[in-house]
Amino acid sequence: MIRLILLVILLLLSLLAVCKAPAYYLWLMAIMVTEYPLIFVGISVLLTSWGIWNIPYRLAGNVIGIIAIVLFLSPIVRAYWISKSLKQDMVQSLSGADTARVSYPYRQPFSLNKLIASAQPSQFKTHTYVNYPDIALKLDFYQSRVLGKRPVVIVVHGGSWSSGDSQQLPELNGFLAGRGYHVASINYRLAPQYKTPAPVEDIENCIKYLRKHADKLYIDTNKIILLGRSAGAQIALLAAYTLHDKAIIGVIDFYGPADMVWGYSIPSNPLIMDSRKVMVNYIGGKYEQVPAKYVACSPLEFVDKQSPPTLIIHGYNDVLVAYEHSRRLNEKLQQNGIQHYWLKLPWATHGFDYNINGPGGQLSTYAVETFLNTITQ
Incomplete structure (x- = not known):
């Protein structure tokens, strides 16, 4: 359950990579999410990998974790395409x-x-x-x-x-x-x-x-x-x-x-x-x-x-x-x-x-x- 809650939090944070921040402190977090993406990718990968074992809500956590990883990676991918x-x-x-x-x-x-x-x-x-x-x-x-x-x-x-x-x-x-x-x-x-x-x-x-x-x-x-x-x-x-x-x-x-x-x-x-x-x-x-x-x-x-x-x-x-x-x-x-x-x-x-x-x-x-x-x- 703790893993699932943490992954949901990460998923919500990952939305800042594609959406505008709705409040001041979330704007500050958006800078971190979009310009230090590897930190959040690493945390998401670790928590998602935890689901290899048979734990409660494994499938839901894995799906949420994978979506969060993709969103956290999106600034890197988009920067790469612009750079080309x-x-x-x-x-x-x-x-x-x-x-x-x-x-x-x-x-x-x-x-x-x-x-x-x-x-x-x-x-x-x-x-x-x-x-x-x-x-x-x-x-x-x-x-x-x-x-x-x-x-x-x-x-x-x-x-x-x-x-x-x-x-x-x-x-x-x-x-x-x-x-x-x-x-x-x-x-x-x-x-x-x-x-x-x-x-x-x-x-x-x-x-x-x-x-x-x-x-x-x-x-x-x-x-x-x-x-x-x-x-x-x-x-x-x-x-x-x-x-x-x-x-x-x-x-x-x-x-x-x-x-x-x-x-x-x-x-x-x-x-x-x-x-x-x-x-x-x-x-x-x-x-x-x-x-x-x-x-x-x-x-x-x-x-x-x-x-x-x-x-x-x-x-x-x-x-x-x-x-x-x-x-x-x-x-x-x-x-x-x-x-x-x-x-x-x-x-x-x-x-x-x-x-x-x-x-x-x-x-x-x-x-x-x-x-x-x-x-x-």
Whole structure:
């Protein structure tokens, strides 16, 4: 009986690999289920194998266990199939007529061996990049391990515009430093004390700081890329599309809200997050009170034919920032003929890249590296 109960629990958890999480803590579990699948596969195999012996409910337990194993394996299988065409898909999307323009890594986008690998920590130095009268903002600088003046990626953390810091999800920063990119992971002014467009102003000041210290930090100031996650992606996109800085040669959007007007009209599941309250704290009022501000901080409103190349990465099962945001941004980029690529991850939820070696983490890291290699040539 205990075996059957445990297998039923595992079956319910395995549904998070194919369905959207209905509550906050189940969303956190969904990240574990989809990006650390081998752990759950192993537990399910052990419990199912227990049914070899003649124990009560053996058949029912075996059936439930096998279904759970299949569902836990589904992110791996789907990642494998996406990886088979990812290289070619990115070449077609980013190259235009000249396929030689796309520079992709000489490795496979997805590897089973990497699923059991651990990310290596990377060293960084902290710098104060701007002093306001009431606050000083710092950035963590990951030095490129390739010599010479190198491009710099400015990373903007997530956290609903009100939390998080520069040391959030550092594994990608260290990976990119190893691939020849400087990374400046920044702190910015947080809501509700500070409202939009304060974080965009912070990015502008970060760029000024990096330019001023470019010789000391070995930065190629003609090649600046913005990367943001969630709320940080909204900030990065808005900065890329509104600062009109020719040195910003690309922007990378991890599951960011691109249409704040539409996002307010369709709030997220209240059992996971009160998205309207989050937006009000950041923007400074309800949409009915300050509609122009919602338009002003919607990145897709500012896409035009001069916008920089864009990489969009989003999981279909995202329960915090709707997948529709990326569909709308992708459509706007297509309409304006902007070089871009949208990596769609059918099983992934918000924050899937917590594990850089998980199914979604591997594919997104490959896409980021390919995108950076291409736009910095």
